[in-house]
Amino acid sequence: xxxxxxxxxxxxxxxxxxxxxxxxxxxxxxxxxxxxxxxxxxxxxxxxxxxxxxxxxxxxxxxxxxxxxxxxxxxxxxxxxxxxxxxxxxxxxxxxxxxxxxxxxxxxxxxxxxxxxxxxxxxxxxxxxxxxxxxxxxxxxxxxxxxxxxxxxxxxxxxxxxxxxxxxxxxxxxxxxxxxxxxxxxxxxxxxxxxxxxxxxxxxxxxxxxxxxxxxxxxxxxxxxxxxxxxxxxxxxxxxxxxxxxxxxxxxxxxxxxxxxxxxxxxxxxxxxxxxxxxxxxxxxxxxxxxxxxxxxxxxxxxxxxxxxxxxxxxxxxxxxxxxxxxxxxxxxxxxxxxxxxxxxxxxxxxxxxxxxxxxxxxxxxxxxxxxxxxxxxxxxxxxxxxxxxxxxxxxxxxxxxxxxxxxxxxxxxxxxxxxxxxxxxxxxxxxxxxxxxxxxxxxxxxxxxxxxxxxxxxxxxxxxxxxxx
Numbered sequence: 001x002x003x004x005x006x007x008x009x010x011x012x013x014x015x016x017x018x019x020x021x022x023x024x025x026x027x028x029x030x031x032x033x034x035x036x037x038x039x040x041x042x043x044x045x046x047x048x049x050x051x052x053x054x055x056x057x058x059x060x061x062x063x064x065x066x067x068x069x070x071x072x073x074x075x076x077x078x079x080x081x082x083x084x085x086x087x088x089x090x091x092x093x094x095x096x097x098x099x100x101x102x103x104x105x106x107x108x109x110x111x112x113x114x115x116x117x118x119x120x121x122x123x124x125x126x127x128x129x130x131x132x133x134x135x136x137x138x139x140x141x142x143x144x145x146x147x148x149x150x151x152x153x154x155x156x157x158x159x160x161x162x163x164x165x166x167x168x169x170x171x172x173x174x175x176x177x178x179x180x181x182x183x184x185x186x187x188x189x190x191x192x193x194x195x196x197x198x199x200x201x202x203x204x205x206x207x208x209x210x211x212x213x214x215x216x217x218x219x220x221x222x223x224x225x226x227x228x229x230x231x232x233x234x235x236x237x238x239x240x241x242x243x244x245x246x247x248x249x250x251x252x253x254x255x256x257x258x259x260x261x262x263x264x265x266x267x268x269x270x271x272x273x274x275x276x277x278x279x280x281x282x283x284x285x286x287x288x289x290x291x292x293x294x295x296x297x298x299x300x301x302x303x304x305x306x307x308x309x310x311x312x313x314x315x316x317x318x319x320x321x322x323x324x325x326x327x328x329x330x331x332x333x334x335x336x337x338x339x340x341x342x343x344x345x346x347x348x349x350x351x352x353x354x355x356x357x358x359x360x361x362x363x364x365x366x367x368x369x370x371x372x373x374x375x376x377x378x379x380x381x382x383x384x385x386x387x388x389x390x391x392x393x394x395x396x397x398x399x400x401x402x403x404x405x406x407x408x409x410x411x412x413x414x415x416x417x418x419x420x421x422x423x424x425x426x427x428x429x430x431x432x433x434x435x436x437x438x439x440x441x442x443x444x445x446x447x448x449x450x451x452x453x454x455x456x457x458x459x460x461x462x463x464x465x466x467x468x469x470x
Contacts, residue, residue: 012081012082012083012111012112012203013031013038013081013112013202013203013207014034014080014110014111014168014169014189014202015027015030015034015080015081015200015202015207016078016079016080016172016177016179016200016202017030017077017199017200018076018175018176018177018199018200018227018228019076019077019196019199019230020076020198021076023046023073023076023077023078024044024070024073024074024075025070026078026198026200026211027078027079028044028061028070028080029210029211030080030202030207030210030211031061031082031207032061032062032210033204033206033207034202034206035060035061035082036254037082037084037112037203037204037254038081038083039060039084040058040059040083040084041057041058041064041081041082041094042056042060042061042080042082043055043056043057043064043081043095043096043097043110044056044070044078044079044081044097045078045079045097045099045108045110045172046073046074047075047077047078047106047173047174047175048075048076050105050174051106052099052101052106052107052108052172053072053073053074054073054097054099054108055069055072056092056095056096057092058092077172077177079097079108079110079170079172079177080110081095081097081111081112083095083096093133093134093135094134094135096109096110096111097110097170097172098110098134098136098138098142105173105174107142107145107172107173108171108172109138109139109141109171110138110169110170111138111141111167111168111169111170112168112187112203113167113168113182113186113187113395114137114165114166114167114394114395114396115137115140115165115166115167116164116394116395116456116457116458116459117163117165117457118137118140118165119459120459121163122140125140125143125144125147130143141159141160141163141169141171144158144159144162144163145171152173153224153226153235156171156180156224156237157224157235157237160224160237160238161237161239161240163182164456164459165182165394165395165456166247166395167180167181167182167186167187168180168187168188168189168203168219169181170201175228175229176228177199177201177226177227178224178225178226179201179219179225179226179227180223180225180237181218181219181220181221181222181223183221183222183240183241183242183243184221184244184245184446184455184456185220185242185243185244185245185262186245186246186247186395186396186446186455187203187246187247187250187395187396188203188246188250188262189201189202189203189218189219190202190204190215190216190217190218191215191217191218191219191225191232192205192211192213192214192215192216193214193216194211194212194213195212197230199216199227201225204255204256204259205258205259205260205261206255206256206258209258215260218262218263220242221242221243221244222236222237222238222242223235223237224236243444243455244262244444245445245446245455246261246262246444246445246446247396247445247446248445248447248449248450249358249386249397250266251264251270251436251445252270252294252357252358252386253294253357253358253386257296264437269435269436270294270295270301270357270385270435271297271298271300271301271304272301272434272435272436272437273298273301273385273427273432273435274297274299274300274303274305275301275302275435276301276431276434277298277301277383277385277425277427277431278301278302278305278306278383279431280425280428281425281426283353283423285306285308285350285351285352285353285379285381286308286309286350286351286352287308287309287310287311287313287346287350287351287352287353288309288311288352288353289310289312289313289314289346289355290314290354290355291340291354291355291356291357291368292314292315292316292340293316294357295385298355298385299355302353302355302383306353308353311346312343312346313342313343313346313347313352313354313372314340314341314342314368314371314372315340315341315343317338317339317340317341340368340371341371342368342371342372344375347375347377348375348376348377349378350376350377350378351378351379351381352372352378352380352381353381353383354368354369354380354381354382354383355383355384356368356382356383356385357384357385357386358384358389359389359415359419360389360404360405360406361404361405362406362419365382365419366418366420369382369419369421370420373420380420380421381421381423381424382416382421382423382424383424383425383426384424384425384426384427385427386426386427386432386450387427387428387429387432387447388407388412388426388450389405389407389449389450390450390451391405391449391451391452392405392449393448393449394454394456395446395448395456412424412426429447429450429451432445432447
């Protein structure tokens with residue numbers, strides 16, 4: 001499937017609640033607030049007296065669920081998932097949560113991220129007799145847990161320690177949820193608590209705010225947390241050295257502006273990045289505009305630092321469908337215009353600074369520049385609030401091949417000419433670091449898509465990157 005609406009996609013978002021009589025309803029609202037992390041599929045699994053009740057489907061949360069379906073999901077423990085298909089591809093068989101039914105009881109799992117050693121583990125498990133019902137890497141954990149011995153938390157810890165890559169896992173069994181984050185801290189996962197004492201887990205804190213939960217803390221890298229009978233137990237599942245290298249794109253693009261990641265507000269970091277972008281790449285212009293929605297904060301920051309007025313020069317139509325049939329170039333152009341409109345009264349006759357969060361394939365940037373010039377913009381100067389994306393991501397973002405990345409093939413000047421801008425500049429890696437003020441020194445950023453310095457071993461993922469050459 002070719003996606004024309006956005007240039008980047010994060011794989012998914014997870015949400016869980018334990019100890020609430022309306023667990024399915026709470027999970028529904030939590031997933032709805034995480035809808036930006038995945039719009040292709042959604043699922044909720046509830047546990048009641050050891051029985052797993054699950055419903056999932058392709059589409060938005062509001063399309064998959066209605067009141068009748070939620071009423072059928074009985075139980076006071078639930079986990080849910082919203083998905084954008086990267087690893088394993090699409091299809092109903094890959095929609096999460098997954099349910100594993102064994103002689104010992106049932107277990108449900110959902111996952112945000114990507115396991116770089118999934119294929120190696122799958123081959124080992126198949127050699128031992130495992131049969132997989134999906135192509136998702138999430139299923140690996142269920143098979144690993146079944147093959148371990150001891151108490152359940154020890155079995156899960158031993159299984160997690162075999163995984164490499166980026167992940168935030170929720171594992172639900174009878175009356176309890178286990179939540180775990182990868183040892184690098186690449187994917188976010190937060191803990192909250194409701195007024196009745198029920199614990200909740202979410203990929204972003206915005207989901208806690210929506211359901212009225214109080215933020216407790218983030219799950220730490222390499223940590224597993226269990227909630228059972230209203231009590232929270234914490235344990236480190238690995239003896240490997242721990243890092244805190246949260247994905248830089250979580251701040252730049254994926255997360256909602258009202259979320260806090262590792263104690264840092266996303267809107268604030270984007271606004272500071274916009275200011276830093278001006279300090280590094282100033283330009284004389286009449287107006288600053290942002291590409292909605294994720295670039296608005298950076299555009300405000302650029303405008304404040306430069307003294308150039310910020311205006312809403314581009315308007316996003318939120319009611320255009322997620323997929324749009326575009327068999328010809330003319331119709332593709334029309335599809336973009338349906339989703340994003342230039343305000344001619346704002347940009348006509350003006351020198352415009354257009355702030356965007358990233359350039360991946362370059363086609364969207366070119367179309368937006370054309371729209372602005374068609375609307376009468378005198379000049380369009382493009383400023384990007386992330387460094388140039390030159391390398392594939394193997395941690396749950398759909399930039400997994402070199403061929404997709406235009407900055408790997410073109411210089412900044414060549415790319416500027418390609419997108420038909422009057423000038424183009426990216427924020428530096430140092431500038432991006434400056435815009436994100438961590439509260440403690442151990443925190444950092446994974447910037448592998450900018451510089452190729454990968455946090456993990458890439459295993460066979462390296463070979464999938466279409467002739468991994470610069």
